[in-house]
Amino acid sequence: xxxxxxxxxxxxxxxxxxxxxxxxxxxxxxxxxxxxxxxxxxxxxxxxxxxxxxxxxxxxxxxxxxxxxxxxxxxxxxxxxxxxxxxxxxxxxxxxxxxxxxxxxxxxxxxxxxxxxxxxxxxxxxxxxxxxxxxxxxxxxxxxxxxxxxxxxxxxxxxxxxxxxxxxxxxxxxxxxxxxxxxxxxxxxxxxxxxxxxxxxxxxxxxxxxxxxxxxxxxxxxxxxxxxxxxxxxxxxxxxxxxxxxxxxxxxxxxxxxxxxxxxxxxxxxxxxxxxxxxxxxxxxxxxxxxxxxxxxxxxxxxxxxxxxx
Numbered sequence: 566x567x568x569x570x571x572x573x574x575x576x577x578x579x580x581x582x583x584x585x586x587x588x589x590x591x592x593x594x595x596x597x598x599x600x601x602x603x604x605x606x607x608x609x610x611x612x613x614x615x616x617x618x619x620x621x622x623x624x625x626x627x628x629x630x631x632x633x634x635x636x637x638x639x640x641x642x643x644x645x646x647x648x649x650x651x652x653x654x655x656x657x658x659x660x661x662x663x664x665x666x667x668x669x670x671x672x673x674x675x676x677x678x679x680x681x682x683x684x685x686x687x688x689x690x691x692x693x694x695x696x697x698x699x700x701x702x703x704x705x706x707x708x709x710x711x712x713x714x715x716x717x718x719x720x721x722x723x724x725x726x727x728x729x730x731x732x733x734x735x736x737x738x739x740x741x742x743x744x745x746x747x748x749x750x751x752x753x754x755x756x757x758x759x760x761x762x763x764x765x766x767x768x769x770x771x772x773x774x775x776x777x778x779x780x781x782x783x784x785x786x787x788x789x790x791x792x793x794x795x796x797x798x799x800x801x802x803x804x805x806x807x808x809x810x811x812x813x814x815x816x817x818x819x820x821x822x823x824x825x826x827x828x829x830x831x832x833x834x835x836x837x838x839x840x841x842x843x844x845x846x847x848x849x850x851x852x853x854x855x856x857x858x859x860x861x862x863x864x865x866x867x868x869x870x871x872x873x874x875x
Contacts, residue, residue, distance in 0.1 A: 566596050566597060566655075566658065566743065567594055567595035567606075568593070568596075568658055569658075571592050571594055572594075573589060573590045573591060573592065573593065574590070574592075574593055574626065574642075575590070577626070578642060580654060581628075581642070581650040583642050583650060584642075585641060585642050586632065586640060586641040586643065587639075587640025587641065588640070591625075591626070592605060593606075593625070593626055594606055595607070595764075596608075596651070596655075596658075597624070597764045598762075598763050598765065598802075599619060600784070600802055601762075601764075601765045601784065602624040604623055604624075604625055606623075606625060606626070607624060607626040607628055607642070607651075607654070608626070608627055608628065609627075609628040609647040609648065609650070610627060610628070610630075611629075611630050611646070611647040616629070616631075616633065620636055620639070621636065624639070625638070625639055625640065626639065626641070627639065627640075627641050627642070628641075628642040628644055628647045628651060629643065629644070630643075630644055630645060630646065651739070655741075655764070656740060659742035664685070664687050664688055664706075667683075667686070668680070668684070669686060669688045669706075671689050672687070672691075673691045673692065674692045675692055675694035675695070675712065676695070677695045678693070678694060678697070678698070679696070679698065680698045681698060681699045681718075682700050683701045684698050684701070684702045684703075685703045686704045687704060687705045687706040687708070688706040688707070689706055690705075690708050690709075691708075692704075692710045692714075693710055693711045693713070693714065693749070694712045695712055696710060696712070696713065696714045696716070697715045697716070698716045699715075699718040699719075700719075701718050701719045702716045702717075702718065702719065702721075703721045703722070704722045704723060705722060705723025705745075706723065707761075708722050708723045708747075708761070709744060709746045709747070710722075710747045711750070711751065712750075713750045714747055714749070714753075715751075717753060717755040717756075718755045719755050719756045720753045720754070720755060720759075721758045722745045722747070722759050723744070723760075723761045724758055724759070724760050725741045725760065726743075726761065726762070726782070726783030727760065727782065727801070728741075728763060739763060741760070741761050741763050741783065742764055743761045743762025743763055743765050743766055743767065743784065744765075744767070745759050745762075745767045746767070746768045746769070748768070748769065748770045748771040749771050749772075750771055751769050751770075751773050753775050754775050754777035754779060754795070756777055756778045757775050757777065757778065757779045757780070759780075759781040760780075760781065760782050760801070762783050763783055763784060765784050766784070767781060767782075767784055767785050767786075768786045769781070769787045770786075770787060770788050770789040770791075771789045771790070773787050773788070773791040773792070774791070774792055775793045776795040776813075777795050778796050779793050779794075779795065780798045780799065781799045782799055782802070782803065783802070784801055784802045785800075785801060785802060785803040785805070786805065787809075788806045788807035788825070789807045790807060790808045791805055791807070791808065792809075792810045792811070794811060794812045794813040795813050795814075796814045797813065797814065798815070798816045799817050800817050800820075801819045801820075802819050802820045803820065803822070803823070805822075806822070806823060806825040807826070808825055808826045809825070809826065809828075809829070809841075810829070811829045812828075812829060813832070814831055814832045815829050815834075815835065816833075816834050818835065818836050818837070821835060821836075821837060821838045822838040822839075823835065823838070823841075824839060824841025824842065825841035826841045827839055827840070827841050827843055828843075828853075829846075830844065830845065830846040830853055832848075833847055833848060834848030834849065836848065836850055837849070
């Protein structure tokens with residue numbers, strides 16, 4: 566998430582009431598999660614296990630719960646609860662806005678786009694030309710939809726990330742301030758749910774098609790010309806490269822990559838990153854030929870045991 570203007574380190578510290586290490590006028594351009602953070606932005610870390618990763622990533626400012634040696638060219642914001650203060654910044658820069666109509670006044674709708682009854686389109690949404698939005702679709706604030714996009718009935722774009730911190734008093738939610746971006750010629754099936762990024766974008770690129778009842782987690786990127794079949798669940802921060810085919814009832818771990826042209830067969834659990842250009846099956850995931858051979862061997866076990874008993 567980039568801020569509308571450049572802020573100083575001192576100004577950011579005043580928003581969250583924290584100490585800081587660095588020059589008062591150190592430039593701060595935005596905030597982001599560690600896997601997508603860029604120079605000029607803030608990242609947060611609240612566990613010693615991840616200190617080194619945060620301090621050495623592309624972030625220029627690290628919101629951290631301990632004063633440590635500050636790497637050259639960076640600044641620190643010292644907080645007793647970085648998770649809480651990251652939420653404060655999200656609320657400050659992307660506060661919740663109540664919509665004034667079922668189609669917000671600030672929404673932009675392109676030429677020849679058809680919107681069926683009972684559709685909700687939130688604040689600052691952009692919809693391109695020649696789109697078809699069927700009944701009971703909900704498009705939350707700040708989503709960006711390209712040209713020639715089809716949204717089937719009941720799908721939801723821009724719902725909150727499933728991201729919580731376990732505290733003694735209960736689960737504390739990380740507030741989502743990102744977007745969903747659909748490029749041209751994308752089709753989203755009925756009852757699909759696509760979470761917005763925590764601070765960045767959940768993106769589905771040109772020409773990709775999702776079947777009914779597919780879930781896409783926060784900050785995931787789906788490449789061009791992908792096909793994803795029904796009841797697939799894609800976790801957060803997943804990268805699916807171009808021309809991937811995913812069949813029904815597949816589930817993925819977060820933070821993995823599926824390479825270009827891969828085929829994931831039905832009911833597979835994608836537990837790790839996989840290379841492109843191959844077919845995969847099973848849980849844990851393996852190349853489909855190898856997995857099917859293993860299943861064939863398993864079927865032979867009863868007859869082998871019977872022979873041993875004779």
